[in-house]
Amino acid sequence: MQNNRKIRWGIIGTGRIAHTFAEALSGCEEAELYAVASRTAQKAADFAEKFGFLKSYGSYAELAQDENIDVVYIATPMSSHCHDAKLCLAHDKNVLCEKSVTLNLHQLEELLELAKMKNLFFMEAMWMKCRPAYRKAMEWLKAGRIGQVRYIKADFSNFVPFDANDRLFRADCGGGALLDLAVYPLTLIYDVLASPDSIISNANIQNGIDWSNHILLRYPDGVFASVDSGFEIPLRNNAVISGTDGMILFGDWFLCTRDVTLYDRAGTETESCHFENRINGYEYEIEEVHHCLKNNLKESTLIPYQSTAGVMKIMDECRKQWGLSFPEES
Ligand SMILES: NC(=O)c1ccc[n+]([C@@H]2O[C@H](COP(=O)([O-])OP(=O)(O)OC[C@H]3O[C@@H](n4cnc5c(N)ncnc54)[C@H](OP(=O)(O)O)[C@@H]3O)[C@@H](O)[C@H]2O)c1
Numbered sequence: 001m002q003n004n005r006k007i008r009w010g011i012i013g014t015g016r017i018a019h020t021f022a023e024a025l026s027g028c029e030e031a032e033l034y035a036v037a038s039r040t041a042q043k044a045a046d047f048a049e050k051f052g053f054l055k056s057y058g059s060y061a062e063l064a065q066d067e068n069i070d071v072v073y074i075a076t077p078m079s080s081h082c083h084d085a086k087l088c089l090a091h092d093k094n095v096l097c098e099k100s101v102t103l104n105l106h107q108l109e110e111l112l113e114l115a116k117m118k119n120l121f122f123m124e125a126m127w128m129k130c131r132p133a134y135r136k137a138m139e140w141l142k143a144g145r146i147g148q149v150r151y152i153k154a155d156f157s158n159f160v161p162f163d164a165n166d167r168l169f170r171a172d173c174g175g176g177a178l179l180d181l182a183v184y185p186l187t188l189i190y191d192v193l194a195s196p197d198s199i200i201s202n203a204n205i206q207n208g209i210d211w212s213n214h215i216l217l218r219y220p221d222g223v224f225a226s227v228d229s230g231f232e233i234p235l236r237n238n239a240v241i242s243g244t245d246g247m248i249l250f251g252d253w254f255l256c257t258r259d260v261t262l263y264d265r266a267g268t269e270t271e272s273c274h275f276e277n278r279i280n281g282y283e284y285e286i287e288e289v290h291h292c293l294k295n296n297l298k299e300s301t302l303i304p305y306q307s308t309a310g311v312m313k314i315m316d317e318c319r320k321q322w323g324l325s326f327p328e329e330s
Helices: 016-026 041-051 060-065 078-090 105-118 132-142 177-193 283-294 305-322
Strands: 007-012 031-037 055-057 071-074 094-097 122-124 149-157 198-206 209-219 223-230 239-243 246-250 259-264 269-274
Touching (some): 007 016, 016 031, 016 041, 016 283, 031 041, 041 055, 055 060, 060 078, 071 078, 078 094, 078 105, 094 283, 105 122, 105 305, 132 246, 132 269, 177 223, 177 239, 177 305
Parallel strands (some): 007 031, 007 071, 031 055, 149 223
Antiparallel strands (some): 198 209, 209 223, 239 246
């Protein structure tokens, strides 16, 4: 890719996150809002007009075939990610795919194989990992500021009113709290502690999806991590990484956090960082994609395949323990 031209983006799906992402894209100088696709031509046209995309398509396949697109952002429900990403990779498009990247590890492995075979860029849109506050915490950890990590507690739970049509509550869309919410705290935990030795988990399952889940991960030497997530009750939604010499706290809504604080062993605050979004917080993952494409990287160092796959493996194990599979898997 020439370093001096804008990167032409295509978006597949015109739902909630596609709007937020397009807003961020509009503020990124290196991005060209090139094309958007919906299953409904009028929706695509409206979306294109709202954000200033050059082209709109009434099917995902048409967008995938457009030879001018550099990278496609996939913003469809989890159950569609594998199909939509395959479609784009098959037509030689680089892909940024929303979380959870697929329904299960097997689907992810298929995508990674295809991306590698085609020599294309592929990344899960795990925006949290690209944010300055998150990166600051990783910097503190690497520098040994809290000593050896002994425990991580990370939650993500809100009250979400039931809507039978919302993908969150639909098994056929890959709904449920695990793939929608727990994926964030699990990603943080995997980043710090990698694969656990054992997992104990439970979930409240109704109508084929988990409304809430509780996951305890055990690591060597008595190190533990735990996650609570769900749609039924609000929690503080913070994350704490505790070590032998102190702790790191992400405040409320840790996944969107602008604040990260370091404490010493006595619990005294020693450093605190606040980062304002330049746009809406999604600009950082967009910039990471631009960085990779301009440098001909097929895999992001911030969101490597190994970590995406490691988290997916944990989520597969949880669902196995709950006896929960999606219609598409049977
Ligand atoms: N990064 C984040 O912060 C964040 C936040 C929310 C969601 N997400 C992820 O983004 C993805 C989309 O979430 P969302 O909340 O934007 O969902 P949404 O509002 O339901 O939008 C999903 C879009 O996907 C398309 N679609 C394709 N097949 C569909 C089907 N069978 N049922 C419903 N829609 C279908 C539709 O677009 P067309 O009608 O235009 O084809 C729909 O508007 C999910 O993977 C989710 O986990 C990420």
